[in-house]
Amino acid sequence: MSRFNSIPEIGDESSYKTYVVGFLFILLIVVVIGAIGSGVSAPEAVNQVDAAMTIMSAAPATTTAAYTTEVSAATAAQSATPTTSATGTNAESAExxxxxxxxxxxTDVTDSFTTEGGLVVIDAQHTGGESNFQIQAVSSNGTEEYIVNAIGEYNGTVALHMPSGEWQLDVTADGDWNTNVTQPRYNEEDIENLPASAEDQHAAFYGPFEFEGATEVTFEIENDAHAAVWLARMNGEKVELLHNEIGPYEGTSLVSQQGVGLIVIEAGSADWRIEIGG
Known part of the structure; x- marks a missing residue:
């Protein structure tokens, strides 16, 4: 089983080595020319060349050590927000x-809360209301994220990526409401088995699952409401739209990417059912 990967692709070790070795080769030429031009004796020039060659021969090992240190630091700093191509591979321990x-x-506005940057899950309930129930997250710098847009009673779970910062929830409602904001970070032992299935009326998310490519996702909407299904990375970023329909609807799509990720369902009041890897 693969593990989540918390190190973004920013280059590889081989290209870094090539750059350093090329630089040292130019340095060697400069040393030789400088020695000859300054009238250094032949034995001294040879000694300077030998010293430069010693530096070059040691360069790959030094470069490798420096590269390993940088990667280790990146792993420690980003283990809480794994991001990779496809959906993610390689799980790091995270809190x-x-x-x-x-x-x-x-209608009201909540106190402020702090996000660390990455996956944020908002559980929201609305009871005793018959009109619009809307939640919008607004950051201190003016960034807006639409969380819920439903009518009447609601009980859903919204999973999304939110950047780090200070936020408030702007709630529009005519009934009683409550919200729970969490920032889960998954490890290898959290991977769930496929196939999996679920049904609900409102927003939800499932996983993490490990996708091996060409995984079928069948989605059904029984009423005339809208719903969408996304494949998301472990940090909540949506990467592939699998279904986006107004019911009645039933269809099957394929997860084309490989790795570990989440299935995120966006729905306000749709009677839906999903089968993943069935």
């Missing part, structure tokens, strides 16, 4: 971020 809970009645 969940801080959680927050808010509740109220009617």
């Amino acid at each position: 969940n971020g801080t959680s927050y809970s808010f509740n109220g009645s009617g």
Whole structure:
């Protein structure tokens, strides 16, 4: 089983070595020309060349050590927000971020909360209301994220990527509501088995799952509401739209990417059912 990968692709070790060796080769030429031009005796020139060659021969090992140190530092710094091509491979140990809970009645704005950058999960419930129930996250710098847009009672879980910062929830409601904001970070032991299936009416997410390519995802909407299904990275970033329909609807699509990821369902009031890897 593969592990999540928390190191973004920013280059590889071989290209870094090539750059350094090329630089040292030029340095060697400069040493030789300088020795000849300054009238250094032949034995001294040879000694200078030998010293430069010693530096060059040691360069790959030094470069490798420096590269390994940089990668290790990147792993430690980013283990909480794994991001890779496809959906993610290679799990690093990570701790969940801080959680927050808010509740109220009617339209209101919550106290501020802090996100660390990465996957944020917002559980939201609305009871006793018949009109619009909307939640919008607004950051201190003006960034907006639309969380919920439904009518009447609601009980859903929204998973999304949010950058680090200070946020507030702007809630529109005519009933009682409560929200729980969590920042889960998954490890290798959290991977769930496929196939999997679920049904609901509102937003939800499932996983993490390990996809091996060409994994079938069958989605069904029984009423005339809209719903969408996304493949997402472990940090909540959506990478592949699998279904985006107004019901009644039933169809099957394929997860074309390989690695570990989440299945995210966006729905306001759709009666839906999903089968993953069935």
